[in-house]
């Protein structure tokens with residue numbers, strides 16, 4: 360049985376959790392493959408609203424094994440809090456499996472990110488301040504601590520000692536902060552170790568065996584293509600790779616296992632944090648999208664920047680991820696606009712770009728070229744099939760699929776499961 364990938368096509372917050380939820384019935388394993396507790400989705404469990412940042416939302420289904428694969432950076436304190444939150448509302452977290460190869464977010468990562476973002480001043484990236492960049496930085500520099508290090512206190516202490524020697528010099532001499540002590544960190548992390556032990560597994564083998572047994576595996580990304588460290592709007596990106604290619608590296612499977620690559624896209628665009636956003640609307644249109652779409656970050660509560668659908672970045676996302684289909688979310692938010700703008704290309708330095716310009720300065724200078732489509736007034740939230748949508752809404756969807764060159768398989772018109780409408 361094949362694997363499917365759920366990938367964000369914009370700057371994150373496209374509604375990936377919703378797609379996972381929609382597909383959950385047919386899945387046996389749901390695997391989170393990158394990022395950390397910088398992502399977040401709100402879920403409704405047993406009548407309670409929960410915010411999950413690390414654990415895939417598949418945890419709500421008793422038939423699903425939830426997996427955190429190698430490429431995720433894990434703050435063990437946050438992970439345990441999430442597990443406790445689930446248990447408190449009657450959701451059993453025992454089917455969560457975590458790779459021992461995951462790198463951990465350490466207290467000095469949080470501390471360092473706070474001071475470096477401050478140091479950058481007006482050039483700050485606007486990160487979520489969860490220690491994501493510093494943790495991935497240490498991974499690449501090969502001085503990171505992995506979850507498996509927790510299970511040998513001597514090794515853990517030695518590695519921590521090496522890392523802290525350098526971190527404390529930076530914290531105290533460069534940023535005038537107090538040093539962190541090895542002992543306190545060891546005490547905390549050894550407590551985490553005991554609780555995490557039953558959840559640690561060789562997740563690559565687990566996923567491989569599930570596929571061999573004919574089970575369905577969903578690989579779930581966090582953030583989105585335009586926040587990808589290599590393929591996004593560097594340096595205004597996250598420190599991992601949300602694109603499909605990394606799903607394979609993190610899960611530890613080959614490309615031939617993947618059958619579907621589902622690109623999640625909002626019917627408009629949002630972005631949190633700094634960086635270029637050609638279709639951003641600073642006027643009443645953007646304001647209205649933000650209000651009706653309740654565009655506030657799940658993790659930081661920050662107001663999201665809002666703008667119009669951008670077919671240029673979607674074509675790019677289709678290309679770099681190998682999308683087989685699109686899952687369009689939040690179409691209901693567009694009701695009531697007399698016309699809807701859709702960006703079909705960019706203009707920069709006198710040239711027209713049908714694709715994302717590969718040069719950063721050109722992308723910063725990109726002006727959207729819009730096409731205006733007819734809007735509709737009807738409330739879409741009651742639609743239960745594509746046929747229930749007004750003609751203008753269907754024409755809007757047809758035009759998006761045409762511009763991107765990828766078929767739309769599902770359209771959602773609200774947070775409920777019954778509001779995800781199969782389109783093909």
Ligand code: IMP
Nearest residue numbers: 371397398485486487491596597631632
């Ligand atoms: P970091 O991932 O915390 O290092 O933040 C880097 C950039 O990615 C910032 O602009 C964040 O706002 C953005 N970012 C990180 N995670 C998310 C997410 O889940 N949704 C939207 N933006 C995100």
